[in-house]
Amino acid sequence: MANIAILIKRLLGSVLYRAGDLNYSNNELLVVNYHSTPKKFIPDFTAQVAFFEKHFDILHPNDLTNYFSGELPVGKKPRLLFTFDDGLLNNLHAAQVLEERGHRGFFFIVPSFVNAPPSEQKDFYLQFIRPVIDNSIDELEEDFTAMSWSQLQELLSKQHSVGCHTMTHTMTAEDQDEKSAEEIVYSKQYLASVLNTTIDAFCSINNTLFSVNTKQKAMIASHYRFHFTTLPGLNCEEANPHFILRRNIECYWPKGQVLFAMGKMDLKRWATRRDAYRRMR
Numbered sequence: 001m002a003n004i005a006i007l008i009k010r011l012l013g014s015v016l017y018r019a020g021d022l023n024y025s026n027n028e029l030l031v032v033n034y035h036s037t038p039k040k041f042i043p044d045f046t047a048q049v050a051f052f053e054k055h056f057d058i059l060h061p062n063d064l065t066n067y068f069s070g071e072l073p074v075g076k077k078p079r080l081l082f083t084f085d086d087g088l089l090n091n092l093h094a095a096q097v098l099e100e101r102g103h104r105g106f107f108f109i110v111p112s113f114v115n116a117p118p119s120e121q122k123d124f125y126l127q128f129i130r131p132v133i134d135n136s137i138d139e140l141e142e143d144f145t146a147m148s149w150s151q152l153q154e155l156l157s158k159q160h161s162v163g164c165h166t167m168t169h170t171m172t173a174e175d176q177d178e179k180s181a182e183e184i185v186y187s188k189q190y191l192a193s194v195l196n197t198t199i200d201a202f203c204s205i206n207n208t209l210f211s212v213n214t215k216q217k218a219m220i221a222s223h224y225r226f227h228f229t230t231l232p233g234l235n236c237e238e239a240n241p242h243f244i245l246r247r248n249i250e251c252y253w254p255k256g257q258v259l260f261a262m263g264k265m266d267l268k269r270w271a272t273r274r275d276a277y278r279r280m281r
């Protein structure tokens, strides 16, 4: 049962949408951030993608560099990029929907989750990635299982992008240097060597303000071209590939809730948190 705040968002989202809350300038880039994409919600996900297509030009992950360097010509609509955190096996359903419609996405991977023995992956997921599960949403084995290295290789061969979502999904702003290096630097080298590709995108876990400190922020910036955070905001104003702002959306959300998360109204309450991250140096 949804709580009051969620119900208000669902109602408000549609009202704000009609009032123009999703009217962004054409040089804006909205980065949407999904997690689990269970099979039974793929029709909902498909409807969300169709809605995004109407309002946005979908950005190919390879065009991100040009977007931030200003070399991507401003299009007729604002842009939108799909990202998926945690590397769950059920993300392959979402990837297929994107492929069928000519789009590609970013998938952020936790190597220790991929390497956990199959019989221990669910425990790993519940312990380190998502401790609280709604069993009416995530119920199949693939909702608790990681994509394998060969499945990730296949995603890459289909022109999707893979990024690093730390080594173990336990990184915190309290970590000592050695642990930070494992989560940020070794994880990148490991992913690059196992997948035989370049890894230039890092995605911080949980809440960027609690999982990244000043030193870690600098370490990420020196080893990656892009840092995807958990904070929402306007990427064309921020114009910073090391502080990419994202909107969390889940495929099982009703449309009003998606609209609220995509709108400008919701960005205001994040202003002090964006400031706090900018000031970390």
Ligand SMILES: [Zn+2]
Pocket: 085, 086, 129, 165, 169, 205, 206
């Ligand atoms: Zn995560």
